[in-house]
Amino acid sequence: MKLRDIAIGANASMYYRLNFKKIRGVYYPRTETDVLAAIAFARDNGYDVTPKGGGSGLSGACTGGDTDRIMMSSLQMTEMLAISKDIGYVDVQPGLTPDEINAVLEPMGMKLFVAPSSRDIATVGGILSTDGGGNDTWVNGTMRDNTIKVRMVTYDGRKLTVSHEGVKSDDPDLEAELTKKGMTIHDVASSHGTLGFITELKLVIRPVVGETLVGSLAEFPDYDTLGQAVDGMIKRESPIRYGETIVMAHPDVREGFNPPLLILQYPEEYESELKEFVDIKRLDTDEFERLKDIRIKLPKRNPMEGVQFALFEGYGFHEESLRNMQHTLDEIDTLLKSHDLVPFGKYGHAPSKWYLGDNTAAYGIIMHSREIRPEGKTGTELLQTVLDIVEKCDSLGVTPKPEHKWPFDDEAKSSRLNELREVIGPGFNSFILDEACDDVLSSMV
Numbered sequence: 120m121k122l123r124d125i126a127i128g129a130n131a132s133m134y135y136r137l138n139f140k141k142i143r144g145v146y147y148p149r150t151e152t153d154v155l156a157a158i159a160f161a162r163d164n165g166y167d168v169t170p171k172g173g174g175s176g177l178s179g180a181c182t183g184g185d186t187d188r189i190m191m192s193s194l195q196m197t198e199m200l201a202i203s204k205d206i207g208y209v210d211v212q213p214g215l216t217p218d219e220i221n222a223v224l225e226p227m228g229m230k231l232f233v234a235p236s237s238r239d240i241a242t243v244g245g246i247l248s249t250d251g252g253g254n255d256t257w258v259n260g261t262m263r264d265n266t267i268k269v270r271m272v273t274y275d276g277r278k279l280t281v282s283h284e285g286v287k288s289d290d291p292d293l294e295a296e297l298t299k300k301g302m303t304i305h306d307v308a309s310s311h312g313t314l315g316f317i318t319e320l321k322l323v324i325r326p327v328v329g330e331t332l333v334g335s336l337a338e339f340p341d342y343d344t345l346g347q348a349v350d351g352m353i354k355r356e357s358p359i360r361y362g363e364t365i366v367m368a369h370p371d372v373r374e375g376f377n378p379p380l381l382i383l384q385y386p387e388e389y390e391s392e393l394k395e396f397v398d399i400k401r402l403d404t405d406e407f408e409r410l411k412d413i414r415i416k417l418p419k420r421n422p423m424e425g426v427q428f429a430l431f432e433g434y435g436f437h438e439e440s441l442r443n444m445q446h447t448l449d450e451i452d453t454l455l456k457s458h459d460l461v462p463f464g465k466y467g468h469a470p471s472k473w474y475l476g477d478n479t480a481a482y483g484i485i486m487h488s489r490e491i492r493p494e495g496k497t498g499t500e501l502l503q504t505v506l507d508i509v510e511k512c513d514s515l516g517v518t519p520k521p522e523h524k525w526p527f528d529d530e531a532k533s534s535r536l537n538e539l540r541e542v543i544g545p546g547f548n549s550f551i552l553d554e555a556c557d558d559v560l561s562s563m564v
């Protein structure tokens with residue numbers, strides 16, 4: 120295995136400019152004791168620690184930027200430590216994926232209900248650190264909602280147990296200081312490995328309930344009408360088990376469907392109520408699966424011309440911006456065109472739940488966008504486009520999912536992480552909170 124294979128991640132492989140010579144050690148611990156030894160080596164030599172799970176994080180936070188660092192992978196920490204079907208939890212090491220956990224749980228009639236599309240490669244430690252979830256977050260919440268507590272090791276080798284109620288530590292002074300700061304699991308969620316290394320998680324598991332689900336398609340004349348339909352589902356707490364939007368798609372990949380549209384799955388008995396406010400058309404199983412497949416393949420297809428390019432992940436339309444999507448999307452498209460980009464596809468999870476940088480829950484549409492990249496644009500120019508879109512979204516009341524906005528650029532999240540790092544100490548993934556992160560990000564696009 121080459122060093123490059125260890126340092127880069129799935130999508131973070133876009134980080135062309137990583138300085139591999141600055142990786143001073145690569146560790147695959149199996150136990151907390153191994154983790155402590157690796158951190159001690161980093162601390163003694165003044166190196167940063169970069170935790171890494173499956174390497175599927177979209178902001179490339181598991182690469183460590185260009186800092187002198189050790190890489191610490193959780194991929195050998197894959198033990199299931201305890202399962203309680205009665206109380207509804209599982210204790211696991213951080214390197215297991217949801218698919219691996221569910222392969223053990225499902226024969227028992229239980230399940231961990233956290234399902235990012237990357238659930239076969241993303242680890243539970245990484246998913247909590249990015250607060251991931253799938254197209255069922257609307258019903259089942261994100262990773263933080265499904266985590267009871269985590270055990271972590273800090274840069275100076277102290278141990279923390281963080282839950283929704285607060286924090287405990289083997290060091291009473293540290294516990295008192297962090298309690299004063301009000302640290303909870305919300306701070307670990309989406310912290311991108313900046314606080315410490317997660318060595319164990321206690322996760323919520325629930326029985327798998329059998330229900331008859333049916334699938335439908337709803338087409339809309341414009342974005343506003345689609346946004347209003349999603350808003351209606353959120354207000355009514357509709358039992359949507361799976362919901363996807365395709366807001367726009369390049370004509371080369373449409374295959375006869377007509378965006379903007381929603382693909383929905385829900386219990387059969389809910390259909391008549393849903394029909395009262397959304398004009399849905401029932402799909403047979405094959406057609407429903409075909410549409411899901413088109414949506415899943417959409418980001419992977421190249422248009423006939425140009426280079427398709429993942430410009431931006433996770434616009435978050437909620438409340439007012441959800442009900443008035445037309446204006447917002449028109450403005451974003453105008454901005455894209457002024458940067459010579461051609462819109463290729465916009466699609467996403469809806470209705471969806473995510474958390475804003477200040478940890479308040481938001482409900483709406485998490486939308487991803489692919490564009491056609493013009494020849495000759497530099498990474499720096501494209502990064503500027505991304506940052507301009509972030510600014511535009513802020514001014515329009517659209518709040519991108521924190522993973523995709525990067526913590527350093529999210530004032531509420533970054534100031535909270537800095538506040539906690541003043542107590543816990545720096546040393547973990549420092550590059551993320553550094554403005555120089557721009558240089559690394561510009562190599563990403």
Ligand SMILES: Cc1cc2nc3c(=O)[nH]c(=O)nc-3n(C[C@H](O)[C@H](O)[C@H](O)COP(=O)(O)OP(=O)(O)OC[C@H]3O[C@@H](n4cnc5c(N)ncnc54)[C@H](O)[C@@H]3O)c2cc1C
Binds near residue numbers: 180234247250254
């Ligand atoms: C094809 C594809 C589909 C995707 N679909 C979705 C989706 O549907 N929903 C979604 O939310 N995301 C999705 N993602 C994004 C990605 O899967 C998530 O960000 C995932 O949660 C990251 O997990 P990971 O184990 O790969 O972490 P990594 O990428 O290895 O790391 C992510 C962050 O977590 C930190 N970290 C990892 N392990 C630890 C640890 N033990 N202790 C402390 N910090 C740690 C790293 O330092 C880094 O900051 C997708 C990605 C891909 C490539």
